[in-house]
Each structure stands twice: as structure tokens, then as C-alpha cells.
Amino acid sequence: MTQIKIFDTTLRDGEQSPGVNLNQLEKLELAKQLERLGVDILEAGFPASSKGDFEAVKKIAETVRNVSVTGLARAVKSDIDACRDALKDAADPRVHIFIATSPIHMKYKLKKTPEEVIETAVEMVKYGKQFFDHVEWSAEDASRSDLNFLAEIIEKVIDAGATVINLPDTVGYTMPREYGAMFKYMKEHVPNIDRVDLSCHCHNDLGMALANSFAAIENGATQVEGAINGIGERAGNASLEEFAVALQIRNDYYPYKTNIVLNEIKRTSDLVSKFTGMSVPGNKAVVGRNAFAHESGIHQDGVLKHAETYEIITPELVGVHSNNLVLGKHSGRHAFVDKIKQLGYELSEDKVQEAFKAFKELTDHKKEVTDDDIFAILTDIQTDTSNVRRYQLEKFVVHYNSNEQPTATITLLTPIGETVQKTADGAGSVEALYNTLDQIFIEETHLTDFQLNSIGQGRDALAEVHVSLTVDGDTVSGRGSAQDVLEAAVQAYINGVNRSIYRMKVK
Numbered sequence: 001m002t003q004i005k006i007f008d009t010t011l012r013d014g015e016q017s018p019g020v021n022l023n024q025l026e027k028l029e030l031a032k033q034l035e036r037l038g039v040d041i042l043e044a045g046f047p048a049s050s051k052g053d054f055e056a057v058k059k060i061a062e063t064v065r066n067v068s069v070t071g072l073a074r075a076v077k078s079d080i081d082a083c084r085d086a087l088k089d090a091a092d093p094r095v096h097i098f099i100a101t102s103p104i105h106m107k108y109k110l111k112k113t114p115e116e117v118i119e120t121a122v123e124m125v126k127y128g129k130q131f132f133d134h135v136e137w138s139a140e141d142a143s144r145s146d147l148n149f150l151a152e153i154i155e156k157v158i159d160a161g162a163t164v165i166n167l168p169d170t171v172g173y174t175m176p177r178e179y180g181a182m183f184k185y186m187k188e189h190v191p192n193i194d195r196v197d198l199s200c201h202c203h204n205d206l207g208m209a210l211a212n213s214f215a216a217i218e219n220g221a222t223q224v225e226g227a228i229n230g231i232g233e234r235a236g237n238a239s240l241e242e243f244a245v246a247l248q249i250r251n252d253y254y255p256y257k258t259n260i261v262l263n264e265i266k267r268t269s270d271l272v273s274k275f276t277g278m279s280v281p282g283n284k285a286v287v288g289r290n291a292f293a294h295e296s297g298i299h300q301d302g303v304l305k306h307a308e309t310y311e312i313i314t315p316e317l318v319g320v321h322s323n324n325l326v327l328g329k330h331s332g333r334h335a336f337v338d339k340i341k342q343l344g345y346e347l348s349e350d351k352v353q354e355a356f357k358a359f360k361e362l363t364d365h366k367k368e369v370t371d372d373d374i375f376a377i378l379t380d381i382q383t384d385t386s387n388v389r390r391y392q393l394e395k396f397v398v399h400y401n402s403n404e405q406p407t408a409t410i411t412l413l414t415p416i417g418e419t420v421q422k423t424a425d426g427a428g429s430v431e432a433l434y435n436t437l438d439q440i441f442i443e444e445t446h447l448t449d450f451q452l453n454s455i456g457q458g459r460d461a462l463a464e465v466h467v468s469l470t471v472d473g474d475t476v477s478g479r480g481s482a483q484d485v486l487e488a489a490v491q492a493y494i495n496g497v498n499r500s501i502y503r504m505k506v507k
């Protein structure tokens with residue numbers, strides 16, 4: 001069995017998804033979950049792009065120990081220096097240097113000749129090698145590059161010290177047979193190619209990202225790059241959970257294995273969608289809500305008689321448990337602390353106390369508290385930014401009558417410690433609440449998107465709201481979860497404004 005390394009770029013390419021902006025605490029929680037998932041390499045960000053990204057990469061590098069952490073760098077010294085500084089305390093650091101190799105990118109974007117591109121690539125790989133044992137070099141837009149030129153530059157960067165060569169399908173343009181042929185060509189024409197791992201990185205513009213990744217490993221790639229839930233630039237990256245599960249299910253066909261802990265997939269997917277606000281479509285392979293639902297009578301009958309008639313993946317394989325009722329109203333602190341450990345969380349004593357209080361409050365409203373509910377409480381507490389001054393909800397009232405305009409009254413504690421109460425109306429209850437909040441905020445706030453989901457199933461499932469906002473021109477997302485839909489909506493709006501304030505503070 002050939003080992004395929006999994007390179008996760010949820011926090012870098014994934015974070016480049018339109019409308020997504022994760023803060024440092026969220027990135028750290030995701031990094032810890034990706035470590036539990038068993039990815040081999042974690043691309044934590046692009047340290048030279050902003051102070052916030054630098055700090056997030058640094059914090060992740062200091063925290064996770066069982067995964068190699070990398071940062072992205074353009075082929076310029078200052079970007080590589082930023083990676084060196086951000087990754088200095090990583091257990092197993094690596095730098096990821098990229099430069100474009102396609103004619104269109106070299107001519108119009110880089111304004112360099114092919115010879116200049118080779119010179120820069122070689123020089124920067126040598127520079128990176130002074131600080132890193134592992135240097136990944138990417139030929140941006142490789143799939144639209146000239147194969148002879150690609151072979152020439154690859155041979156030179158390997159001689160300069162690169163240990164991984166990545167050939168991205170940057171614009172998601174290639175078809176599987178073509179993409180596979182590029183890997184085969186490099187295997188056959190680059191004399192020193194066996195000294196490195198060959199890596200694929202596929203975008204999904206034509207829906208080929210996963211098929212292209214398989215074509216690459218069929219032709220010699222030993223590393224696959226992608227993102228959880230397939231998020232990323234434009235149509236996204238190859239979906240890592242789909243890749244890992246497909247390899248597992250078709251191990252009769254493919255002699256490859258990965259280190260992915262399959263039953264951590266669902267939780268990782270949920271966390272990514274919660275933090276990014278990008279909900280997973282119901283019919284998405286492996287992690288979609290309907291992935292294991294059988295609707296037609298013929299299918300249901302077949303599954304009841306013998307599950308494998310229509311079910312090729314069991315929900316349990318990816319960590320979906322139909323009956324994960326865990327704790328209830330009468331569960332004590334001891335059982336709760338055990339559950340926190342079981343879920344892989346390490347919390348300070350204060351935070352355990354806070355989480356236990358939130359759990360008890362939840363059991364007042366919800367009979368069945370599941371692992372998912374507890375996980376939601378823990379992630380909210382771990383990513384809470386309350387050490388920064390912020391708006392806090394004290395109470396709200398909504399008057400709704402189907403024949404009149406709804407009105408809302410909200411009492412809020414402001415960042416300067418004042419208690420303010422306002423009233424406003426709107427065409428619907430949520431609009432009335434948001435109009436009221438707008439009267440209290442000193443920040444100029446506009447709502448650009450609103451999404452409502454449920455966490456778990458049943459009438460008493462928690463409501464989760466994601467909003468996209470502009471706050472004083474800053475694009476930001478916010479989320480809130482609560483038993484009540486209106487409360488989740490209010491919390492999400494306040495959370496978005498607080499996240500913007502937090503971002504300004506740590507920028």
C-alpha cells in the first residue's frame with residue numbers, strides 16, 4: 001500500500017473563499033481539529049499577507065504537535081522570512097513557495113520571461129532551504145504550462161533543495177486524463193523526480209477536482225492537497241473528506257492509504273461550516289445531510305433487508321451517530337468533564353465552569369443533549385472574544401401580530417459599559433430586531449446575507465444563524481446559536497459587529 005500524504009489547506013486556500021474570514025481563535029480550534037483528523041500537513045495561512053494571518057500561523061505552529069505546519073510564500077525573500085518567523089516554534093515546519101509557470105501568468109501577471117522565472121524559483125528555493133528542511137515548491141497554473149518548460153524548472157528547483165513539487169490546476173481547467181498525463185510526463189522526463197514527493201492541488205471550477213486528484217495519484221502523485229467541505233477560491237478545492245473516504249471504500253481498486261481518522265470527518269466538516277458560515281449542501285457526498293438518507297420505498301426496503309444493497313458508506317464510518325444522546329438534566333459535573341476530554345478538548349478550570357453552566361442552561365430547554373450540542377458549546381467558549389470590550393445582549397422583546405408591523409425593544413451593554421435600550425419596527429421580526437440594533441451600534445452596519453440552520457434534529461434542535469455584514473466598510477461574518485430562532489438571529493448580528501471590533505484590535 002502506498003502512503004498518500006494529505007495536505008490540508010482549509011485555513012489558507014479555504015479561507016480565500018468569498019465572504020469567509022476566520023479569526024485567530026477560530027483558526028486555532030480548526031487546526032486542533034485537523035490534527036485530530038490526522039492530516040499530514042496543515043497549511044495554516046499566508047504569513048506575509050497580514051499581521052493577523054502571521055499571528056494565527058504562529059499560534060497554530062506553537063500549539064499543534066502531531067502535524068507538519070506550513071505557510072505560503074510568494075517567491076520573494078520577505079514572504080519566506082515571514083514564514084521562517086511565524087513557524088519558528090513548529091514541531092515540523094515547512095515552507096510553501098510558489099511562482100506561476102504558465103505563459104499567460106508569466107507574461108501578464110509576473111511580467112517575467114521563462115528564464116527569469118527559473119532564476120527566481122531556484123534562488124528562492126535555495127533561500128528557503130537555509131531555514132527549512134522541507135521546502136514545497138508550487139508551479140502555479142501548472143496545468144496550463146508548457147510541459148517541457150515545467151520539466152526543466154522542476155529539475156532545477158529539486159537540485160536547489162525542494163522536497164515536494166506541487167502541480168496545481170489553479171483555475172480548475174484540466175480534465176482527468178490530461179492532468180494525470182502531466183504527472184506521468186514529469187515522472188518520465190525529470191531525472192531527479194524520485195527524490196521528491198509529487199503533489200496535486202485541484203480546483204473545482206469544472207467539477208473535476210476530485211477526479212483530477214485521483215488521476216494524479218494514479219500517475220505518481222504521493223500527496224493530495226485540498227480543503228474540508230471542498231471550500232476555497234471560486235468553486236473551491238478538492239474535498240479532502242471525499243478523497244479519504246473514496247480511497248477507503250474502494251481499497252479493492254486503489255492500493256493507497258492515508259492517515260485520516262475517518263470518524264473525525266463529520267465533526268471537522270461541522271466545525272468548518274460553523275466557523276466559515278458556508279453550509280454544506282444536503283446532497284454533498286460524504287458529509288451532506290442526505291448522504292445516508294434513503295427516500296424511495298424500494299431503497300428503504302432494500303436497506304432494511306441488507307444494508308449494503310444501497311448503502312456503500314455507513315454513517316458511523318465518518319462519525320455520524322444516529323443515537324448519540326449523551327448527557328441530560330441530571331448529569332453531574334464529573335460526567336460533563338469526562339465528555340469534554342472524550343471530545344478532545346482541554347479547557348481551563350474557568351472555562352469548564354462556564355461550559356458546565358451553558359450545558360445546564362441548555363438542559364432546561366432541551367431534553368436530549370447530544371455530543372453535537374456539547375461540541376457547539378465548547379467551540380463557542382473556546383472562540384469567545386470576551387476579553388475584548390464588546391456589545392452584550394441583556395434582553396430583547398418582540399411584539400408580533402400577523403396584522404401589524406412587528407416591533408422590537410432591545411437592551412444592550414455597549415463596549416464602553418453603558419446600558420442602552422431602543423425600539424424600532426420592521427417588515428418582519430428579524431428586520432425589527434436588526435433595525436433596533438442599528439440604532440444602538442455606533443458602527444455603520446449593513447446586512448448582506450442571512451442563513452438559518454438547525455443543529456441536530458427534532459423540534460427542540462438548536463437554531464444556528466449565520467450573517468454576513470459590512471461594519472464600517474469591513475466585511476465580516478457573524479453567527480449565533482440558541483434554542484430560539486429570533487435569539488440566534490440577534491446573537492449572530494451582535495457577534496458580527498463584535499468580530500469586527502476584535503479584528504480591528506488584533507490587526
Ligand code: KIV
Pocket residue numbers: 013098138139140141166168169170171201203
Ligand atoms: O491554486 C493554486 O495554484 C494555489 C497555489 C498558491 C498553490 O493555491
Ligand code: ZN
Pocket residue numbers: 013168170201203233
Ligand atoms: Zn489553490
